[in-house]
Amino acid sequence: MNDNDRQVFWETLCSLEGKDVYKDSALLRKMIKYPKYLYRYRPVSMKSIEALRYNKLYFSTANYYDDPFDTFIHVNLRGMQNFFAEIKNDTNAVKKAEPLIRNLLSMMQISLSDVEMAGMLSALENTMTNDSFVTFCTDYFRNIRNEIKKDTWSVCFSENGFNETLWLKYADQHKGFALRYDMENADNLLCGKQEKCSQCGIAQYGTPLYPMFYSDEKYNATRFAQYMAICTMLQKSGSIAYLQQINTLFGSLIWERERITLIKKECHKYDEEWRMIVPYYMTGKVMREWIPDGVILGLRMENDERDLITDIAKQAGIRNIYQSFINDDGELDAYLLK
Numbered sequence: 479m480n481d482n483d484r485q486v487f488w489e490t491l492c493s494l495e496g497k498d499v500y501k502d503s504a505l506l507r508k509m510i511k512y513p514k515y516l517y518r519y520r521p522v523s524m525k526s527i528e529a530l531r532y533n534k535l536y537f538s539t540a541n542y543y544d545d546p547f548d549t550f551i552h553v554n555l556r557g558m559q560n561f562f563a564e565i566k567n568d569t570n571a572v573k574k575a576e577p578l579i580r581n582l583l584s585m586m587q588i589s590l591s592d593v594e595m596a597g598m599l600s601a602l603e604n605t606m607t608n609d610s611f612v613t614f615c616t617d618y619f620r621n622i623r624n625e626i627k628k629d630t631w632s633v634c635f636s637e638n639g640f641n642e643t644l645w646l647k648y649a650d651q652h653k654g655f656a657l658r659y660d661m662e663n664a665d666n667l668l669c670g671k672q673e674k675c676s677q678c679g680i681a682q683y684g685t686p687l688y689p690m691f692y693s694d695e696k697y698n699a700t701r702f703a704q705y706m707a708i709c710t711m712l713q714k715s716g717s718i719a720y721l722q723q724i725n726t727l728f729g730s731l732i733w734e735r736e737r738i739t740l741i742k743k744e745c746h747k748y749d750e751e752w753r754m755i756v757p758y759y760m761t762g763k764v765m766r767e768w769i770p771d772g773v774i775l776g777l778r779m780e781n782d783e784r785d786l787i788t789d790i791a792k793q794a795g796i797r798n799i800y801q802s803f804i805n806d807d808g809e810l811d812a813y814l815l816k
Contacts, residue, residue: 479511479637479689481747488691491737496730503686510689515771516635516752518657519648522783526654530773531790533668537685537756537764540627540739544647545746549630551623551738552696553703555616562615565606572603622707630739631756631764635659635687638750639774640802640810652777652802655787660771668767680756685766687754688740692747702734772798774812788815 479487490509494502518535520526529536540549565571576599583590590598605611636644645652660666669675735757742751756764773791775784788799800812 479513479750481692483511484689484691487689488693488741491691491733491740492697494733496732499732502733506688512661512687513637514661515639516637516659516661516687517639517774518633518635518659518770519644519654520657521648521650521654522779522787527786527790530657530787531794533767533769533794535633535754535766535768537631537633537754537766540630540632541624545742548742549627549739551626551699551703553619553623554698554700555620558619558700559612559616562612566611571606572599575602619703619707622703626703626706626738630735631760632739632753633766635752635754636750637752640812641749642810644749645776645810649776653779653783654776655779656774656776657770658772658774658798659768663771666769666771668769680764680766683758685754685756686736687752688736690746690749690751690753691741692744693741694744697737697741699734699738702731702738705731705734769794770796772796772800774800774802777802777804777810 487506487509490506494506496502520530525536528534543549568574579599579602580595638644639656639658645654645656648654649656669678669680736755739755740753754766770791773787773796775787779787791799799815801815802810802812805811
């Protein structure tokens with residue numbers, strides 16, 4: 479996809495209202511121009527060899543990405559700081575908030591006596607007028623960004639198998655290899671086709687594959703941060719059963735995971751990245767099984783590692799083994815090994 483195609487995809491994603499997820503998904507897929515092949519750059523390591531041997535794609539959470547700005551959501555901290563400062567300086571803030579507090583308690587089916595309610599409001603007023611209130615609240619929303627990264631799963635590809643920067647960064651300076659996935663070969667995707675898949679959340683809900691959008695204009699995820707902050711507090715207090723009521727208060731945020739995950743700064747656009755994501759809550763290892771169509775061996779691979787990767791790739795059912803080289807035009811290229 480070129481820059482314009484990615485722009486159209488992003489604008490469509492940001493326009494989705496979340497009222498009908500299936501309709502939204504169909505519209506979004508229409509905007510995506512899938513390439514014939516996607517590539518995944520790998521170093522030679524115990525993890526990459528194990529993944530190659532069993533045709534596994536392991537997802538990672540965003541807090542392990544090499545780019546600290548990746549999925550580091552934009553929150554209007556100055557605006558929130560001013561908001562909390564206004565609350566602190568408003569002597570009637572608690573009184574104004576009382577109807578909302580009572581409504582929330584009612585939604586959560588929590589019943590308090592007049593004495594208990596008065597005690598809670600008094601404690602809240604003491605907290606809100608404390609000098610550290612603004613700093614505490616602002617820091618909480620500053621740190622919630624890191625919590626969101628810990629719960630955002632994806633696995634990355636590029637539509638360019640000869641990207642020299644990616645060979646340097648992710649394939650150990652051309653000493654590693656690149657896996658090629660055929661987007662038109664549905665038989666190679668093993669997930670959902672085996673008996674063990676019947677109880678798998680991944681097989682049931684899927685892991686959609688999207689192009690990345692590149693822009694230096696930040697996506698404002700303040701509302702999502704507020705939502706996640708409340709969800710985190712509910713989890714810590716053991717009140718997660720009331721999550722549905724909180725969803726009702728905030729409205730649909732169904733596409734926020736995609737929006738915060740699928741945008742990166744303009745300087746990364748030459749990666750031509752695609753991302754398979756998990757847009758829902760997951761725990762433990764997240765993995766899919768997909769047989770690559772081919773493997774490209776790096777320019778600087780040692781002979782023993784070249785033999786090892788070739789043998790494992792053949793055992794894994796990968797039909798095409800390529801050797802990369804620099805062609806007569808001085809460009810990175812590859813030829814098929816017989």
